[in-house]
Amino acid sequence: MPVRALGGQGLTVGAIGLGTMGMTMAYGAGDEAGGIATIRRAYELGVTLFDTAELYGLGTGSNEQLVGRALRDIRGDVVIATKFGFDMSAPQNADGYALNSRPEHIREVTENSLRHLGTDYVDVLYQHRVDPDVPIEDVAGTIGELIAEGKVRYLGLSEAGPEVIRRAHAVHPVSVLQTEYSVFERAVEADVLPVVRELGIGFVPYSPLGRGFLTGAVKPAAEYPADDMRSWDDRWQPGNYERNLTAIRELTALAATKGISVTQLALAWLLAQGDDVVPIPGTRSPQRLAENVAAADVTLTPQDLARVQEILPKGAAGSRYPEAIMPSW
Ligand SMILES: NC(=O)c1ccc[n+]([C@@H]2O[C@H](COP(=O)([O-])OP(=O)(O)OC[C@H]3O[C@@H](n4cnc5c(N)ncnc54)[C@H](OP(=O)(O)O)[C@@H]3O)[C@@H](O)[C@H]2O)c1
Numbered sequence: 001m002p003v004r005a006l007g008g009q010g011l012t013v014g015a016i017g018l019g020t021m022g023m024t025m026a027y028g029a030g031d032e033a034g035g036i037a038t039i040r041r042a043y044e045l046g047v048t049l050f051d052t053a054e055l056y057g058l059g060t061g062s063n064e065q066l067v068g069r070a071l072r073d074i075r076g077d078v079v080i081a082t083k084f085g086f087d088m089s090a091p092q093n094a095d096g097y098a099l100n101s102r103p104e105h106i107r108e109v110t111e112n113s114l115r116h117l118g119t120d121y122v123d124v125l126y127q128h129r130v131d132p133d134v135p136i137e138d139v140a141g142t143i144g145e146l147i148a149e150g151k152v153r154y155l156g157l158s159e160a161g162p163e164v165i166r167r168a169h170a171v172h173p174v175s176v177l178q179t180e181y182s183v184f185e186r187a188v189e190a191d192v193l194p195v196v197r198e199l200g201i202g203f204v205p206y207s208p209l210g211r212g213f214l215t216g217a218v219k220p221a222a223e224y225p226a227d228d229m230r231s232w233d234d235r236w237q238p239g240n241y242e243r244n245l246t247a248i249r250e251l252t253a254l255a256a257t258k259g260i261s262v263t264q265l266a267l268a269w270l271l272a273q274g275d276d277v278v279p280i281p282g283t284r285s286p287q288r289l290a291e292n293v294a295a296a297d298v299t300l301t302p303q304d305l306a307r308v309q310e311i312l313p314k315g316a317a318g319s320r321y322p323e324a325i326m327p328s329w
Contacts, residue, residue, distance in 0.1 A: 001046025001296050004278050006202025007175030010118040011124070011154050013079050015271060015296045017049030018042045018289065019206065019282035021056045024063040027212070030284045032066055039070035041286035045293045047095045049079045051178075051204070051280045053128060054109050055097070057116070059088035064116035079090060081176075081204075082117070083158060084109035085128030095324045101131035102143040110146060126156035129327060136160075136168045144172035158206075160262075161329025162195040181205035183214060183251070183266050183308060184235070184244070184316035192329065197276065203268050208279035209292075210235070210316060214266040216248050233318070240318035250317050260298055263288075263295055267295035269308055 001014040023035035039050065050071065056063035066083060071078050084106055086097035095263065113122060125146065127139050142155035146152040154175035157168060168174050177196050181188050182205060196203050209215055213235060230236045235244055248262060255265040263281075270279045281292045300308075 001293065004202075004275055006204070006276070006278060007154065007173065008200045009081070009154055009173055009175045010134055011175050012200065013049035013164055014046045015278060016047060016267065016293050017051055017204070017278055018047050018279040019051045019280040020063055020067055021051075021053070022282040023284055024056050025058060026229050028225055034284050036065050038289050039067065039287050041289050042293065043071075043074060043078065045152040045290060046296075047293060048077065049081065049204075049278060049280065051206075052083045052117075053083035053126075054088060054113060055083065055086055055128060061112060061116035064113055064222075068117035068119060072118055079123040080117060080119065081124035081126060081156065082113045082122050083126040083128035083132065083156075084113070085158075096319070099129055099131040099133070101127055101134040101139050103138055105144045106139065106143045108148070110151060114151065121150060122152050124154045124156045124176060125152040126158045126176075127160070130157075130160050130164050137171050139176070140168040140171035147172070159327035159329075162191050165192075165195050165199065167200070169199050174199070176202040176204055178204040178206050180207045180320055181270065182208045182210045183269050183312055184210035185320050186315040197274070203274075203277050205277060205279045206282050207320075208270050209263060209266055213244055213248065213316070214251070215261075215263040216252055218245070218248075232322075234322070235316050235318035235320070237318060240316070241280055243317040247312050247316070251308065253300050254304065254307050254311070258298070258304070260295075261291060263291060264295040264298055265300075265308075267292060268298035268300050269305070271296065272300050272305060
Protein backbone atom coordinates (compact mmCIF):
# COMPACT_ATOMS: atom_id res chain seq x y z
CA MET A 1 0.00 0.00 0.00
CA PRO A 2 1.46 3.41 -0.92
CA VAL A 3 1.90 5.84 1.96
CA ARG A 4 0.61 9.42 1.98
CA ALA A 5 1.37 12.42 4.18
CA LEU A 6 -1.50 14.23 5.87
CA GLY A 7 -0.60 17.81 6.72
CA GLY A 8 2.83 19.20 7.41
CA GLN A 9 3.36 17.92 10.96
CA GLY A 10 4.73 14.45 10.15
CA LEU A 11 1.56 12.33 9.97
CA THR A 12 1.87 9.58 7.34
CA VAL A 13 -0.61 6.74 6.67
CA GLY A 14 -1.48 4.07 4.10
CA ALA A 15 -3.29 5.69 1.15
CA ILE A 16 -6.59 4.01 2.10
CA GLY A 17 -7.76 3.95 5.72
CA LEU A 18 -10.63 2.14 7.44
CA GLY A 19 -13.75 3.72 8.92
CA THR A 20 -15.21 1.68 11.77
CA MET A 21 -18.52 3.49 12.34
CA GLY A 22 -20.63 0.79 10.66
CA MET A 23 -19.28 -1.82 13.09
CA THR A 24 -21.52 -0.40 15.84
CA MET A 25 -24.06 1.99 14.23
CA ALA A 26 -25.67 3.51 11.13
CA TYR A 27 -26.03 0.50 8.83
CA GLY A 28 -27.79 -2.11 10.95
CA ALA A 29 -26.28 -4.65 13.29
CA GLY A 30 -22.59 -5.43 13.25
CA ASP A 31 -20.82 -8.16 15.18
CA GLU A 32 -17.68 -7.67 17.22
CA ALA A 33 -15.80 -10.69 15.85
CA GLY A 34 -16.43 -9.54 12.26
CA GLY A 35 -15.29 -6.04 13.13
CA ILE A 36 -12.07 -7.23 14.71
CA ALA A 37 -11.35 -9.62 11.82
CA THR A 38 -11.87 -6.75 9.36
CA ILE A 39 -9.53 -4.44 11.26
CA ARG A 40 -6.84 -7.13 11.47
CA ARG A 41 -7.17 -7.89 7.73
CA ALA A 42 -6.85 -4.17 7.01
CA TYR A 43 -3.61 -4.01 8.93
CA GLU A 44 -2.24 -7.06 7.08
CA LEU A 45 -3.02 -5.31 3.78
CA GLY A 46 -1.21 -2.09 4.70
CA VAL A 47 -4.00 0.03 6.16
CA THR A 48 -2.64 2.10 9.04
CA LEU A 49 -5.32 4.78 9.58
CA PHE A 50 -8.29 3.61 11.69
CA ASP A 51 -11.15 6.04 12.20
CA THR A 52 -13.47 5.90 15.22
CA ALA A 53 -15.40 8.41 17.38
CA GLU A 54 -17.06 8.80 20.73
CA LEU A 55 -20.35 9.09 18.78
CA TYR A 56 -20.02 5.65 17.21
CA GLY A 57 -20.48 4.00 20.59
CA LEU A 58 -23.61 6.10 21.29
CA GLY A 59 -22.19 7.03 24.69
CA THR A 60 -21.07 3.51 25.66
CA GLY A 61 -17.54 3.60 24.25
CA SER A 62 -18.26 0.38 22.33
CA ASN A 63 -16.75 1.43 19.00
CA GLU A 64 -13.52 2.73 20.53
CA GLN A 65 -13.31 -0.41 22.69
CA LEU A 66 -13.63 -2.63 19.62
CA VAL A 67 -10.94 -0.66 17.78
CA GLY A 68 -8.70 -0.68 20.85
CA ARG A 69 -9.04 -4.44 21.30
CA ALA A 70 -8.29 -5.11 17.63
CA LEU A 71 -5.17 -2.93 17.59
CA ARG A 72 -3.75 -3.45 21.09
CA ASP A 73 -0.72 -5.55 20.13
CA ILE A 74 0.15 -3.39 17.10
CA ARG A 75 -0.62 -0.03 18.67
CA GLY A 76 2.72 1.53 17.76
CA ASP A 77 2.34 0.61 14.07
CA VAL A 78 -1.04 2.23 13.49
CA VAL A 79 -2.72 5.63 13.54
CA ILE A 80 -5.90 5.88 15.59
CA ALA A 81 -8.17 8.84 14.93
CA THR A 82 -11.12 9.58 17.18
CA LYS A 83 -13.55 12.47 17.62
CA PHE A 84 -15.34 14.47 20.29
CA GLY A 85 -17.96 17.17 19.90
CA PHE A 86 -21.33 15.88 21.09
CA ASP A 87 -23.04 15.78 24.46
CA MET A 88 -23.79 12.07 24.62
CA SER A 89 -25.40 12.40 28.06
CA ALA A 90 -28.24 14.54 26.72
CA PRO A 91 -31.06 12.66 24.98
CA GLN A 92 -30.90 12.62 21.20
CA ASN A 93 -33.60 14.78 19.60
CA ALA A 94 -34.71 15.22 16.00
CA ASP A 95 -31.60 17.29 15.35
CA GLY A 96 -29.28 14.55 16.64
CA TYR A 97 -27.12 14.94 19.74
CA ALA A 98 -26.43 18.40 21.15
CA LEU A 99 -22.99 19.80 20.36
CA ASN A 100 -20.43 20.38 23.10
CA SER A 101 -16.86 21.46 22.36
CA ARG A 102 -16.24 23.31 25.62
CA PRO A 103 -12.60 22.84 26.71
CA GLU A 104 -13.45 20.92 29.90
CA HIS A 105 -15.71 18.62 27.88
CA ILE A 106 -12.98 18.00 25.27
CA ARG A 107 -10.64 16.95 28.09
CA GLU A 108 -13.24 14.68 29.68
CA VAL A 109 -14.13 12.97 26.38
CA THR A 110 -10.45 12.54 25.49
CA GLU A 111 -9.78 10.78 28.81
CA ASN A 112 -12.75 8.49 28.11
CA SER A 113 -11.46 7.77 24.60
CA LEU A 114 -8.00 6.88 25.92
CA ARG A 115 -9.60 4.51 28.43
CA HIS A 116 -11.91 2.91 25.88
CA LEU A 117 -9.12 2.53 23.31
CA GLY A 118 -6.74 1.16 25.94
CA THR A 119 -3.96 3.51 24.90
CA ASP A 120 -2.18 6.49 26.40
CA TYR A 121 -2.28 8.67 23.28
CA VAL A 122 -4.63 9.35 20.38
CA ASP A 123 -2.91 10.01 17.06
CA VAL A 124 -5.53 12.33 15.56
CA LEU A 125 -8.14 14.07 17.69
CA TYR A 126 -10.91 15.56 15.58
CA GLN A 127 -13.62 18.01 16.52
CA HIS A 128 -16.56 16.07 15.02
CA ARG A 129 -18.77 19.10 14.35
CA VAL A 130 -18.11 22.82 14.73
CA ASP A 131 -19.83 24.10 17.90
CA PRO A 132 -21.25 27.58 17.27
CA ASP A 133 -21.18 28.29 21.03
CA VAL A 134 -17.43 27.73 21.46
CA PRO A 135 -14.84 29.81 19.57
CA ILE A 136 -12.70 27.52 17.40
CA GLU A 137 -9.64 29.22 18.89
CA ASP A 138 -10.56 27.67 22.28
CA VAL A 139 -11.00 24.25 20.67
CA ALA A 140 -7.67 24.38 18.79
CA GLY A 141 -5.97 25.77 21.90
CA THR A 142 -7.27 22.91 24.06
CA ILE A 143 -6.16 20.26 21.57
CA GLY A 144 -2.81 22.08 21.36
CA GLU A 145 -2.49 21.64 25.14
CA LEU A 146 -3.36 17.94 24.88
CA ILE A 147 -0.67 17.61 22.20
CA ALA A 148 1.87 19.33 24.48
CA GLU A 149 0.87 16.88 27.24
CA GLY A 150 1.50 13.89 24.93
CA LYS A 151 -2.11 12.68 25.00
CA VAL A 152 -2.77 13.60 21.38
CA ARG A 153 -0.41 13.81 18.38
CA TYR A 154 -2.30 15.72 15.67
CA LEU A 155 -5.23 18.14 15.42
CA GLY A 156 -8.13 17.34 13.09
CA LEU A 157 -11.39 19.05 12.17
CA SER A 158 -14.52 17.55 10.61
CA GLU A 159 -17.09 19.42 8.51
CA ALA A 160 -15.40 22.77 9.17
CA GLY A 161 -15.67 25.55 6.61
CA PRO A 162 -12.91 27.80 5.22
CA GLU A 163 -13.07 30.50 7.90
CA VAL A 164 -13.08 28.07 10.82
CA ILE A 165 -10.22 26.09 9.27
CA ARG A 166 -8.13 29.26 8.92
CA ARG A 167 -8.85 30.43 12.47
CA ALA A 168 -8.04 27.03 14.00
CA HIS A 169 -4.86 26.70 11.96
CA ALA A 170 -3.66 30.09 13.20
CA VAL A 171 -3.82 28.81 16.81
CA HIS A 172 -2.42 25.32 16.26
CA PRO A 173 -1.54 23.64 12.93
CA VAL A 174 -4.41 21.53 11.65
CA SER A 175 -3.06 18.27 10.18
CA VAL A 176 -6.24 16.91 8.65
CA LEU A 177 -9.76 17.88 7.68
CA GLN A 178 -12.38 15.12 7.41
CA THR A 179 -15.56 15.85 5.45
CA GLU A 180 -17.88 13.87 3.19
CA TYR A 181 -16.45 13.65 -0.32
CA SER A 182 -17.06 11.17 -3.09
CA VAL A 183 -18.16 10.91 -6.71
CA PHE A 184 -21.62 11.54 -5.21
CA GLU A 185 -20.83 14.46 -2.90
CA ARG A 186 -18.73 17.22 -4.37
CA ALA A 187 -19.48 20.29 -2.23
CA VAL A 188 -15.95 20.52 -0.77
CA GLU A 189 -14.49 21.16 -4.21
CA ALA A 190 -15.64 24.79 -4.38
CA ASP A 191 -14.29 26.43 -1.21
CA VAL A 192 -12.94 23.83 1.20
CA LEU A 193 -10.34 21.88 -0.78
CA PRO A 194 -8.65 25.09 -2.02
CA VAL A 195 -8.19 26.27 1.58
CA VAL A 196 -6.78 23.01 2.93
CA ARG A 197 -4.38 22.93 -0.01
CA GLU A 198 -3.31 26.51 0.55
CA LEU A 199 -2.61 25.72 4.22
CA GLY A 200 -1.00 22.31 3.58
CA ILE A 201 -3.68 20.39 5.50
CA GLY A 202 -4.41 16.74 4.61
CA PHE A 203 -7.90 15.71 3.53
CA VAL A 204 -9.79 12.57 4.62
CA PRO A 205 -13.00 11.99 2.64
CA TYR A 206 -15.58 10.23 4.78
CA SER A 207 -18.40 8.10 3.37
CA PRO A 208 -16.23 7.77 0.24
CA LEU A 209 -18.58 5.08 -1.05
CA GLY A 210 -21.64 7.31 -0.65
CA ARG A 211 -22.71 5.23 2.39
CA GLY A 212 -22.59 2.16 0.18
CA PHE A 213 -24.48 3.46 -2.87
CA LEU A 214 -21.26 3.62 -4.89
CA THR A 215 -20.74 -0.13 -4.42
CA GLY A 216 -23.94 -0.87 -6.33
CA ALA A 217 -25.05 -3.18 -3.47
CA VAL A 218 -28.21 -1.18 -2.81
CA LYS A 219 -31.97 -1.56 -2.53
CA PRO A 220 -34.77 1.01 -2.22
CA ALA A 221 -35.08 2.87 1.12
CA ALA A 222 -38.21 0.98 2.19
CA GLU A 223 -36.32 -2.33 2.15
CA TYR A 224 -33.77 -1.29 4.81
CA PRO A 225 -34.49 -1.92 8.51
CA ALA A 226 -35.20 1.11 10.72
CA ASP A 227 -31.72 0.96 12.34
CA ASP A 228 -30.13 1.43 8.92
CA MET A 229 -29.91 5.14 8.06
CA ARG A 230 -30.41 4.39 4.38
CA SER A 231 -34.08 3.85 5.23
CA TRP A 232 -34.29 7.66 5.53
CA ASP A 233 -31.30 8.91 3.53
CA ASP A 234 -32.58 11.23 0.79
CA ARG A 235 -30.38 9.64 -1.88
CA TRP A 236 -32.28 6.37 -1.46
CA GLN A 237 -35.77 7.88 -1.60
CA PRO A 238 -38.05 7.21 -4.61
CA GLY A 239 -37.02 9.31 -7.61
CA ASN A 240 -33.52 10.02 -6.33
CA TYR A 241 -32.87 6.30 -5.93
CA GLU A 242 -33.62 5.49 -9.55
CA ARG A 243 -31.56 8.41 -10.87
CA ASN A 244 -28.60 7.45 -8.70
CA LEU A 245 -28.92 3.81 -9.74
CA THR A 246 -28.72 4.83 -13.40
CA ALA A 247 -25.45 6.64 -12.65
CA ILE A 248 -24.12 3.59 -10.81
CA ARG A 249 -24.89 1.38 -13.80
CA GLU A 250 -22.91 3.75 -16.05
CA LEU A 251 -20.01 3.87 -13.57
CA THR A 252 -20.08 0.07 -13.35
CA ALA A 253 -19.79 -0.18 -17.14
CA LEU A 254 -16.78 2.16 -17.04
CA ALA A 255 -15.21 0.12 -14.23
CA ALA A 256 -15.72 -3.08 -16.23
CA THR A 257 -13.66 -1.68 -19.12
CA LYS A 258 -10.78 -1.44 -16.65
CA GLY A 259 -11.36 -4.82 -15.03
CA ILE A 260 -12.22 -3.28 -11.66
CA SER A 261 -15.37 -3.00 -9.54
CA VAL A 262 -17.43 0.18 -9.26
CA THR A 263 -16.36 0.36 -5.60
CA GLN A 264 -12.73 0.42 -6.66
CA LEU A 265 -13.51 3.05 -9.30
CA ALA A 266 -15.07 5.29 -6.64
CA LEU A 267 -12.05 4.99 -4.35
CA ALA A 268 -9.51 5.38 -7.16
CA TRP A 269 -11.35 8.54 -8.24
CA LEU A 270 -10.79 10.02 -4.78
CA LEU A 271 -7.12 9.00 -4.73
CA ALA A 272 -6.73 10.71 -8.11
CA GLN A 273 -7.91 14.03 -6.68
CA GLY A 274 -4.50 14.62 -5.06
CA ASP A 275 -1.82 12.90 -3.01
CA ASP A 276 -3.06 14.74 0.07
CA VAL A 277 -6.30 12.66 0.02
CA VAL A 278 -6.78 9.50 2.14
CA PRO A 279 -10.30 8.01 1.95
CA ILE A 280 -11.63 5.89 4.83
CA PRO A 281 -14.21 3.48 3.38
CA GLY A 282 -16.18 1.59 6.02
CA THR A 283 -16.89 -2.10 5.95
CA ARG A 284 -17.57 -4.95 8.38
CA SER A 285 -16.25 -7.63 6.05
CA PRO A 286 -12.63 -8.76 5.52
CA GLN A 287 -13.51 -9.74 1.92
CA ARG A 288 -15.02 -6.36 1.06
CA LEU A 289 -12.11 -4.70 2.84
CA ALA A 290 -9.67 -6.49 0.52
CA GLU A 291 -11.64 -5.34 -2.52
CA ASN A 292 -11.58 -1.75 -1.27
CA VAL A 293 -7.89 -1.69 -0.41
CA ALA A 294 -6.97 -3.01 -3.88
CA ALA A 295 -8.20 0.34 -5.25
CA ALA A 296 -4.88 1.81 -4.09
CA ASP A 297 -3.27 0.03 -7.08
CA VAL A 298 -5.73 1.40 -9.68
CA THR A 299 -4.68 4.23 -11.97
CA LEU A 300 -7.39 6.23 -13.71
CA THR A 301 -6.59 7.97 -16.99
CA PRO A 302 -7.68 11.52 -17.80
CA GLN A 303 -10.30 9.90 -20.08
CA ASP A 304 -11.64 7.81 -17.17
CA LEU A 305 -11.89 10.91 -14.98
CA ALA A 306 -13.65 12.81 -17.78
CA ARG A 307 -16.16 9.97 -18.20
CA VAL A 308 -16.93 9.99 -14.44
CA GLN A 309 -17.48 13.74 -14.68
CA GLU A 310 -19.81 13.22 -17.63
CA ILE A 311 -21.84 10.58 -15.75
CA LEU A 312 -22.14 12.59 -12.54
CA PRO A 313 -21.35 16.25 -13.29
CA LYS A 314 -22.72 17.47 -9.97
CA GLY A 315 -22.89 14.36 -7.82
CA ALA A 316 -25.87 12.43 -6.53
CA ALA A 317 -29.57 13.25 -6.61
CA GLY A 318 -30.73 13.95 -3.06
CA SER A 319 -29.21 15.59 -0.03
CA ARG A 320 -26.49 13.93 2.09
CA TYR A 321 -28.16 14.94 5.37
CA PRO A 322 -31.63 16.13 6.39
CA GLU A 323 -31.79 19.92 6.74
CA ALA A 324 -31.79 19.79 10.57
CA ILE A 325 -28.37 18.14 10.80
CA MET A 326 -26.73 19.42 7.61
CA PRO A 327 -23.42 21.00 8.62
CA SER A 328 -23.23 24.64 7.50
CA TRP A 329 -19.84 26.02 6.47
N1 LIG B 1 -16.78 12.87 10.32
C1 LIG B 1 -18.03 12.49 10.13
O1 LIG B 1 -18.97 13.22 10.42
C2 LIG B 1 -18.31 11.12 9.55
C3 LIG B 1 -19.60 10.82 9.07
C4 LIG B 1 -19.81 9.55 8.52
C5 LIG B 1 -18.76 8.63 8.44
N2 LIG B 1 -17.53 8.97 8.94
C6 LIG B 1 -16.39 8.02 8.88
O2 LIG B 1 -16.22 7.57 7.53
C7 LIG B 1 -16.21 6.15 7.50
C8 LIG B 1 -16.74 5.65 6.17
O3 LIG B 1 -18.03 6.18 5.91
P1 LIG B 1 -19.36 5.30 5.92
O4 LIG B 1 -19.09 4.04 6.62
O5 LIG B 1 -20.43 6.21 6.40
O6 LIG B 1 -19.70 5.07 4.40
P2 LIG B 1 -18.98 4.43 3.15
O7 LIG B 1 -17.59 4.05 3.47
O8 LIG B 1 -19.22 5.37 2.04
O9 LIG B 1 -19.89 3.13 2.89
C9 LIG B 1 -20.04 2.15 3.86
C10 LIG B 1 -21.07 1.15 3.37
O10 LIG B 1 -20.59 0.52 2.19
C11 LIG B 1 -20.63 -0.89 2.33
N3 LIG B 1 -19.44 -1.43 1.64
C12 LIG B 1 -18.16 -1.11 1.87
N4 LIG B 1 -17.34 -1.74 1.02
C13 LIG B 1 -18.13 -2.48 0.22
C14 LIG B 1 -17.88 -3.34 -0.88
N5 LIG B 1 -16.64 -3.56 -1.32
N6 LIG B 1 -18.95 -3.95 -1.48
C15 LIG B 1 -20.21 -3.73 -1.05
N7 LIG B 1 -20.51 -2.92 -0.01
C16 LIG B 1 -19.48 -2.29 0.62
C17 LIG B 1 -20.59 -1.14 3.82
O11 LIG B 1 -21.27 -2.34 4.14
P3 LIG B 1 -20.57 -3.53 4.97
O12 LIG B 1 -20.13 -2.96 6.28
O13 LIG B 1 -21.64 -4.52 5.12
O14 LIG B 1 -19.42 -3.97 4.12
C18 LIG B 1 -21.36 0.07 4.36
O15 LIG B 1 -22.73 -0.20 4.36
C19 LIG B 1 -17.07 5.76 8.71
O16 LIG B 1 -16.85 4.42 9.10
C20 LIG B 1 -16.61 6.77 9.72
O17 LIG B 1 -15.38 6.35 10.30
C21 LIG B 1 -17.30 10.20 9.47
